Amino acid sequence: MAEAKTTGGDPRRARTRAKIIAAAFNLFGAKEGVLVRIEDIAALAGVTRMTFYNHFASMAALREAVCFELTHDFLTSVTQTLATLDDPSERISTAVRMYLGRAVSDAAWARSILNLSSDGLPFGAETFREAEQTMREGIAAGVFQDVESALGRDLVLGTTLAAIATILRGQTGPEHAERVAAAILRGLGVEPEIARRTAFAPLQSSNLT
Template sequence: MPKISAPTIAAHRAQTRERILEAVATLTRTQGIDGISMTDVAAEAGITRTALYNYFPDKAALLLAFTEQVTHGFVDRYSQELPSDASAAERLSAFVRFQLEGIAEHPHPAAAELGASLGPDAYQALADHVAPMQRLLVQILRDGVEAGEFADFPVEATARLVLTMIGAQRVPLVRGEVSIAEAHVLVSAFTLRALGVTEDKVQRYVSATPRATTEREE
């Protein structure tokens, strides 16, 4: 078993914890979140099951930590890759794309299935961890309404509808029935049109890669 060199016990534990979460990320790409076991994670991380349980007492705790890490990564990416002057329509399109990419990167079961697997308490904790993404979407919608880009729909309810449409692409994406680009066009174009965005802007923002990403590639 490979050893981790670290100057302190705290640093060693932090490195081991990171390796565990990296193992979860690797396994979700091939097995999905619902398919992995604590034994799988321990083997992938190069530690014993006993050591794994010293960090996470059960699969629910492990998935909660992983979900929190993914959520923070999503929010950070969103903040870094979109320019400060991006319109609400552009931000909404990017939000949808990043969410779809996350589903493809880390396949997971539907909310109802995950809730049944984790139990009500763990599922509620999971929902609390992903709440920052929903708040981010609500803010995008609110900004769009206030700027006159979007029709004045109830933003909280609209956010739930958008997230539901994104979630509906989970199975087709995982099965390879649609590409991320195809799912992005479907969800983003439908949503922007429903919010009253003009067709020329729909075409501009749905077909475009976030500007910060495009600038890096150039």
């Protein structure tokens, strides 16, 4: 994937880049955000198409930059939480519940994630890599059965994205995040009772945001 061009330490260039990213976030966060064009972003940011390309090589590069802005700090928080858990199934369950909790509390964030993931790596490159690494660790530990790391990664990320879409439609039932997490764990080969117990275990209050 093409990388966004750097600002080279120029404050004015950095401000322009930030304006483009902010405009993209606003547009991707709308219900019709999946249809956003470069022209739409440039117009909202108040820049020309040429200026856009001075900062981003392509729409794909912009999407990845926006994904990074949307997910990096949150992923850091999630990763810090997961580092306190030894069991890979607990890490997967906790991550899923934290992402779905964020979707419930921040619809614009959730819609942006959904729209950006429709034409790129689900949740962006950072989260994509972290999910597969957790899968590898779980497979190596014998916690996840009869699944390859890439397939398990897709199961986790794809199911979580679908659950976010359900949240945005307002069609969730009681304990939606826990039920989704339990279903994912069962799909990864975890025994049903263990999957349910893990997915419904209380989250620490510091992990709910």
